[in-house]
Amino acid sequence: MNKDLKETIEKKHKEIEPLFEKGGKFEKFYPLFEAQDTFALTPPDVTKGFTHVRDAVDLKRVMFTVVIALLPCLLWGMFNAGHQYYHYSGIEAGPIAAMFRGMWIVMPIVMTSYIVGGLWEVTFAVVRKHEINEGFLVTGLLFPLTLPPTIALWQVAVGISFGGVIGKEVFGGTGFNILNPALTARAYLFFAHAKDMTGDVWAKSIDGKTGATPLGLGASYGGDGVNVMERLSDTGYSFGAIFGGLIPGSIGETSVIAILLGAAILIVSGVGSWKIMVGGVAGLVVTAIFMNFLPTQGGIDPETGNIIQYTTWSQIPFVYHLVMGSFLFGIVFMATDPVSAAQTSAGKWIYGALIGVVTVLVRVTNPGFPEGVMLAILFMNVMAPIIDHYVVKAHIAKRNAYLRKFSYAKG
Amino acid sequence: MTAEFQIKQGLNIPMEGAPGDSFRSVKTKGTVSVYPAEYKKVKFKMLVAEGDAVKQGGVLARRKDQEDFLLRSPVGGTVKEIILGARRSLQEIVIEPNGSDDRETFSAYTADKLLNTSREALLAHLKDTGFMALVRERPFNVIANADHTPKSIFVNGMNTAPFRPDAHLLVRGKEAELQAGLNALTRLTDGPVHLCLASEKSSESDALTQASNVQINYFAGPHPSGNTSTHIHFLDPILPGDFVWTLRVSDVLRIGELLLTGRIPNSQTLMIAGNGVKEDQRGYLTVTTGTPLAEALDGALIEGETRVIRGDALYGEAADPKAGVCFYDQGYVVLPEDRERHLLGWYAPTTEIFSAHRVVPSAWVKGKRFSFGTNKRGSDRAMVLTGIYDKYVPLDIMVDPLSRACIANDTDEAIALGILETDPEDFALCTFVCPSKTDFGSIVADTLSLIQEEGF
Numbered sequence: 047m048n049k050d051l052k053e054t055i056e057k058k059h060k061e062i063e064p065l066f067e068k069g070g071k072f073e074k075f076y077p078l079f080e081a082q083d084t085f086a087l088t089p090p091d092v093t094k095g096f097t098h099v100r101d102a103v104d105l106k107r108v109m110f111t112v113v114i115a116l117l118p119c120l121l122w123g124m125f126n127a128g129h130q131y132y133h134y135s136g137i138e139a140g141p142i143a144a145m146f147r148g149m150w151i152v153m154p155i156v157m158t159s160y161i162v163g164g165l166w167e168v169t170f171a172v173v174r175k176h177e178i179n180e181g182f183l184v185t186g187l188l189f190p191l192t193l194p195p196t197i198a199l200w201q202v203a204v205g206i207s208f209g210g211v212i213g214k215e216v217f218g219g220t221g222f223n224i225l226n227p228a229l230t231a232r233a234y235l236f237f238a239h240a241k242d243m244t245g246d247v248w249a250k251s252i253d254g255k256t257g258a259t260p261l262g263l264g265a266s267y268g269g270d271g272v273n274v275m276e277r278l279s280d281t282g283y284s285f286g287a288i289f290g291g292l293i294p295g296s297i298g299e300t301s302v303i304a305i306l307l308g309a310a311i312l313i314v315s316g317v318g319s320w321k322i323m324v325g326g327v328a329g330l331v332v333t334a335i336f337m338n339f340l341p342t343q344g345g346i347d348p349e350t351g352n353i354i355q356y357t358t359w360s361q362i363p364f365v366y367h368l369v370m371g372s373f374l375f376g377i378v379f380m381a382t383d384p385v386s387a388a389q390t391s392a393g394k395w396i397y398g399a400l401i402g403v404v405t406v407l408v409r410v411t412n413p414g415f416p417e418g419v420m421l422a423i424l425f426m427n428v429m430a431p432i433i434d435h436y437v438v439k440a441h442i443a444k445r446n447a448y449l450r451k452f453s454y455a456k457g
Numbered sequence: 458m459t460a461e462f463q464i465k466q467g468l469n470i471p472m473e474g475a476p477g478d479s480f481r482s483v484k485t486k487g488t489v490s491v492y493p494a495e496y497k498k499v500k501f502k503m504l505v506a507e508g509d510a511v512k513q514g515g516v517l518a519r520r521k522d523q524e525d526f527l528l529r530s531p532v533g534g535t536v537k538e539i540i541l542g543a544r545r546s547l548q549e550i551v552i553e554p555n556g557s558d559d560r561e562t563f564s565a566y567t568a569d570k571l572l573n574t575s576r577e578a579l580l581a582h583l584k585d586t587g588f589m590a591l592v593r594e595r596p597f598n599v600i601a602n603a604d605h606t607p608k609s610i611f612v613n614g615m616n617t618a619p620f621r622p623d624a625h626l627l628v629r630g631k632e633a634e635l636q637a638g639l640n641a642l643t644r645l646t647d648g649p650v651h652l653c654l655a656s657e658k659s660s661e662s663d664a665l666t667q668a669s670n671v672q673i674n675y676f677a678g679p680h681p682s683g684n685t686s687t688h689i690h691f692l693d694p695i696l697p698g699d700f701v702w703t704l705r706v707s708d709v710l711r712i713g714e715l716l717l718t719g720r721i722p723n724s725q726t727l728m729i730a731g732n733g734v735k736e737d738q739r740g741y742l743t744v745t746t747g748t749p750l751a752e753a754l755d756g757a758l759i760e761g762e763t764r765v766i767r768g769d770a771l772y773g774e775a776a777d778p779k780a781g782v783c784f785y786d787q788g789y790v791v792l793p794e795d796r797e798r799h800l801l802g803w804y805a806p807t808t809e810i811f812s813a814h815r816v817v818p819s820a821w822v823k824g825k826r827f828s829f830g831t832n833k834r835g836s837d838r839a840m841v842l843t844g845i846y847d848k849y850v851p852l853d854i855m856v857d858p859l860s861r862a863c864i865a866n867d868t869d870e871a872i873a874l875g876i877l878e879t880d881p882e883d884f885a886l887c888t889f890v891c892p893s894k895t896d897f898g899s900i901v902a903d904t905l906s907l908i909q910e911e912g913f
Contacts, residue, residue, distance in 0.1 A: 052800040084836060088802035092764075092794055092831040095896045096881065097888040099470070099619075099770045099792070102810035102817050104835025105892045106803040108842065111816050177836060221839025221893075315816040319844065389843035389857045438858045442873045445853050449696050 055086050077171035081178040108317055109180040115311035115318070116187050116379065118304035120156070123297035124148035127195035130294055151195045152297055158202045160186040166210040170219060181220035181227075185209065188228035188379060191298025192372065192420075193235070194243065201239055208234040225427045226386045229376075233424055259295050260288055261371040261409070261417055274359055278366075288369045299375035309378040318382040321391065322398035326377035327368065329402025334364035337410050360410045373405055376419035381426070388430040390437040397433055401426050461656065462691050464678030466851040468813055468886055472619040472770065473826045474790075476730035478626055478660065479740035483755075489532050489554060489747030491517060493547040495783045496590060496600065501528060501547045509536045514561035514586075514721040517550055523603075526584040531723040531746040533557045552747070565719030568633065571640040572670070579644050588715055590784065591708040592645075595689065595701045596877040597909045607702040609648035609693045612639070614665055614706045615655045615676065615683030618769040618885075622728035622788045624654070624706035625662040626741065631710050632664035638713030643670050645702065653688040665706070680771075681851065686883045690852045695878050697913060707787040728788030729754065731770065732828055733763035749781045754789070762794040764831050771889060772882035772898065795830025803835070810834065813890050814845075838893040846897070849886035852878055856887055860897055863904035871904050872913055881905070 065071050066079035083089075084106075093100060125141070128148030132139040139147070163186040171178045189206055209231025214223040236243045260283040278284075287293060291301030299305070312318030337360040368374065381387060381401050388397035401422045408418030415421060493501045501518040505511060513533040520526040534554040542548040563586060566574060580603045583589040592601040601607070614624035628635050642650045649672045654665060656677035666673065674692060676682045685703045695701055704712075707726065714722040727742045738757035750765060766773040767783065770790045799805065806818045811827035814820055819827070846856035854875045862870035884897035891897070 052798070055800070056798060085801075085803070087798035087800060089833065089836050090796040090798050091833040091836065092796060093833050095888075096768075096772050096774065096898050096902075097885045097896065098764065098766055098773065098775070098790075098831050099472070099829045099889060100832070100834045100894065101814065101890045101892075102807060102812040102819060102834050103814040103890070103892045104803060104894070105838040105841060106835070107816055108892050110804055177838075179838065181841070219839065221841050316814060316845075317816055317842075384841055384843045387843075390855065391844055391847065394844065434858070438855065438874070441853075441855055441858075445873075445875055448853060449694050452694055453696055 052087065059083050059086070074172055077176065077178050078168060106180050109183050111311065111315050111317045112184045112379070113187055115308040115315075116184075116191065116298070118307040119191055119298035119301070119375065119379075120152070120187065122291060122301040122304040123191060123195075124152045126292060126295075126300055127151045127297060129292055130195070148195075152190070154199055155190045155193060155195070155197060155202050155297070156187065158199045159190045159206045162203045163189070163206045163210050166207060166215065170215045174219070176219070179220040181214075182210070185214075185228045185231075189231045191375070191379075192228065192232045192296050194295075195297050197235075197242060201235055201242060205231040205235040221385055223385055224431075225424055226380050226383045229380050229420060229423055229427075233420060236420065259371070260293065260366075274362060285365060285369065288366070296372060296375075299372040302369050302374060305374045305378055309374075312378065312382065318378065319384070319387065319394050319398075321394040322382050322387060322401075323377055325395040325398025326373075326381060326402045329399035330367055330373060330406055331364045331402070333403045333406040334362070334367045337361075337406060338363070367406055367409070371409075371417045371419060373402075373419045376405075376423055377401060380419075381423050386427040386430065388433045388437075390434050390441075392440075393430070393433045393437045396437075397426055397430055400429070459673045459675065460692070461675045462677070462682075464676060464682035464687065464851045466848055467617075467679035467681050468849055468890070469617065469679045470619050470771070470829075470889070471811060471824075471826045472732075473828045474620070474730055474732040474734065474739060476620055476622070476728050476788075477740040478623075480726075480743065481740070482724075482743040483748070483753055485532075485554070485745045485748045486752060487749070488537060488551050489745055490552070490749070490781045491528065491530065491550045491747055492780070492783050493518060493528060494542065494549070495785055499600065503539060503547065503550075505536050505550075507536055507539055510534070510555075511536060511552065512559050512561050513557075513723060514563075518547065523584065525581065526587070526589060528587050529561070529721055531721065533559050560720055563715070563719045563721075566637070566641075566716045568637040568640050568717070571637055571716060572643065574641070574644060576644050579641055582716070583712070586715060586721060587784075588712055591704060591712060593703045595685075595695055595703060595880070597905055598703075598880045599909075601702045602700075605700040607646045607648070607700045610642050610646050610650045610702045610704070611685055611688050611692075612642070612650065612652045612671070612704050612706060612709055613683070613685045613688065614652060617655070617680035617683030618771050618882075619680075620728065620730040620788070620790055621683070621769050622707060622726070622741065623660060625658055625660045625665060627707055627710060627726060628662040628664050631714070632662070634710045634713030634717060635664050635706070636668060636713070637717050638709035638711075639668055639671050641712060641716055642704070642709070648693070651688065651692055653683075653685075653692075655683065678851075681849075681883060681886065684880075684883055686878060686880050687851050690878055697872065697877060705787060725782060725786060727753070727782065727786055729757060729791070730788065731766075731790040731792050732830070733759055733765075733791030733793050735759055744782055746784060747781050750776060750778065750789075753782055754791070758791055759793065763791050764794055766790045766792065770829065771885035793830045795832040797830075797832070814892070833894060835892070835894050837895075840891075840893050840895055842892055845890060846884075846887040849890060850883060852883065854879065854883075856884070856897065860895070860900050863900045866904070866907065868904065868908050868911065868913070872908065876901065876904060876908070877913075879905075 066076045125145050125148050128144035131147050163182050167182040209227040213225050213227035213230030217223045289302045313320045340360045388394050404422035405418040408415055408421055500521040502521050503518050504516050511530045515530050516527050517530050518528040532554040534552045537553045538551040540549040590600050594601040616623050652671045653674045656675045681687055711722050724743050724745050729742055730739050734757050744753045765776040767776050767786050808819045808822050812820045843857050859874040881898040881902040884901050887897040
């Protein structure tokens with residue numbers, strides 16, 4: 047049956063191909079034809095040049111593997127969105143109902159992102175006359191997973207347009223961008239529509255309930271002489287709860303287990319850089335521990351009038367930093383984007399580690415931005431070429447030292 | 458004196474179609490050709506005209522820039538046709554053999570006498586016979602310039618690429634020629650002559666492992682442990698201003714034969730391998746230089762469209778089916794032209810098509826040999842993945858920054874990153890594994906020729 051289907055498709059494609067070729071009716075839309083043609087069947091092209099055989103891998107497979115790695119986060123995100131919806135509406139509902147409700151909430155967001163992002167990709171492919179790049183498959187799914195489920199669809203459309211066009215296409219398209227397009231899109235919405243992006247997003251839609259994320263809570267009480275750890279556990283944000291992921295947050299980031307599953311897929315398949323991930327976690331842990339040694343904040347107890355010491359944001363144990371907010375999601379899926387990350391091996395360690403460092407710095411020292419990882423990754427995206435520059439400089443120095451050894455040996 | 462090196466980076470491609478160890482010979486029936494175009498950028502001046510008679514070893518042409526560097530005929534006969542290409546460049550000289558034994562003779566040496574022959578006399582001899590072309594020079598991998606004194610000479614006796622001839626098999630019965638050739642090489646440099654061999658070998662020739670007057674080095678590990686650049690990098694790396702001369706064992710055998718017999722060796726031993734060759738025909742073939750490929754490979758190829766590659770599947774030149782056996786050829790890999798399309802092949806979990814990437818299930822299959830065709834297995838894309846290529850290059854080279862410097866035509870940066878140590882063939886594995894189907898070999902080749910033109 048497979049063979050018949052293949053032959054039918056091949057025949058049909060041969061029939062309609064002239065329409066899209068030079069001089070054909072739909073000549074302009076050749077990239078669209080090419081995309082669906084090579085999606086259905088691998089291209090018949092043979093090698094040119096001096097290397098006559100090639101590996102079975104291609105970019106379609108690499109990109110789609112990232113999409114598969116994102117699926118656990120997406121599925122959990124749907125379930126959690128439904129769960130939060132019923133929780134804050136005060137309705138008792140089982141897990142299946144939550145899943146369906148979650149799909150109803152999340153699927154339109156993902157579809158909007160894919161359709162609008164895909165339109166931009168096709169438009170630029172047609173105008174620039176290049177093939178449609180599979181990168182938008184990843185960007186189109188990554189972006190919605192960084193959004194709260196309560197986001198409006200027009201905001202999704204505006205965000206993905208900004209990310210795709212300003213974040214990627216103005217630099218020349220996939221492979222040439224400086225910043226991660228999905229994160230650029232999120233940063234745009236974060237600054238342009240801050241109220242809809244962070245904090246009590248559920249509270250907005252359902253009267254009288256607060257739905258703050260642990261990071262939002264922590265930050266809003268960070269400097270006010272309130273014990274942050276007590277505050278977190280009072281609101282039900284124990285370590286276990288944050289780890290498990292049945293809490294308010296952006297769609298894809300709440301479950302640590304789902305993210306770790308995705309990380310395992312990326313590392314085992316060799317698609318994502320484990321160096322960046324491990325470097326990031328190490329940077330975060332070391333900085334968080336360092337922060338723990340900062341002096342605690344003193345204050346006067348309003349009831350007794352005595353001077354007491356509060357546990358502030360900086361005293362939070364590093365395990366909380368790891369699981370709170372989007373750090374893990376960011377370091378696994380966003381920071382490892384090979385185009386915007388550092389390219390050299392040593393550079394990847396430094397790049398990852400600095401993302402961890404900057405994340406904690408932003409979270410602890412700047413209560414205005416409860417989530418540091420987005421800004422940390424964007425900042426390090428910009429810094430990555432500089433890191434690479436110095437790694438390459440060091441490599442050249444090492445090379446020259448090796449070569450000099452031989453010229454000295456000869457005298 | 459021996460040295461041993463263990464190479465970690467690289468990949469042995471588990472390709473079907475390895476050559477057997479059978480030898481046979483093919484008699485030439487019709488015309489033979491000399492191909493001045495195979496010397497790439499070298500220009501020649503014709504010294505015979507169509508219809509002239511030439512002896513075996515008779516002069517056909519000379520280099521325009523070096524009057525004493527001659528091109529000689531492998532057979533005696535009549536010049537039937539001279540084919541010119543663009544801008545009257547000499548492409549092909551067709552000779553109708555007359556079967557006569559009349560031949561030019563040259564001075565003959567003994568192996569011991571060669572050790573006391575002067576460098577100038579040997580170089581003059583090699584240029585006069587045209588066999589100087591077998592001696593290559595790095596950087597740039599061009600015909601050696603006799604005015605340069607190389608700091609060392611490297612002889613490559615390895616075959617890690619899929620596929621190259623097994624030096625140990627070629628040397629059988631030609632032990633004297635090997636030693637004579639090596640002796641001659643020792644006179645051409647003030648430094649050592651390095652003979653580089655594989656640590657593990659199925660067949661073994663004592664003539665190689667016991668060769669005298671040279672330094673024998675053993676290399677172990679996956680391809681490209683057998684590439685000359687790898688040997689040079691670990692033994693005597695090229696600094697700006699250095700020259701190193703390189704040869705293959707098959708070249709040394711031919712030079713040895715020339716010097717011992719005093720006549721132009723007119724036949725070549727060629728390896729025939731690959732999926733495109735019938736299983737019982739995979740092996741070695743002795744044939745007159747310049748024989749048309751159609752004659753040399755008659756009956757050896759499988760049915761259907763095939764590609765004959767001069768060199769190996771990873772790095773070689775696709776041969777024009779109408780062309781013949783070139784002076785440089787030491788073997789052909791023949792692959793089927795694979796234009797077959799696979800349903801949803803871009804994500805189907807294949808175990809039939811080889812991949813080095815763990816993202817494809819076939820990468821997890823160990824110990825299996827895969828059938829290879831010429832399919833590109835994807836479309837061209839911008840370079841996206843980084844850091845995967847350094848695993849395949851044992852030289853101290855960072856492939857990502859080097860390729861970017863090359864694409865930007867930044868020759869200074871490319872030189873600092875070590876491009877002068879390399880040959881495009883060193884990047885063939887990078888091209889092979891690239892998910893974006895980037896051709897690193899041609900990127901590096903373009904920059905190398907740019908540096909060669911501009912000087913450095």
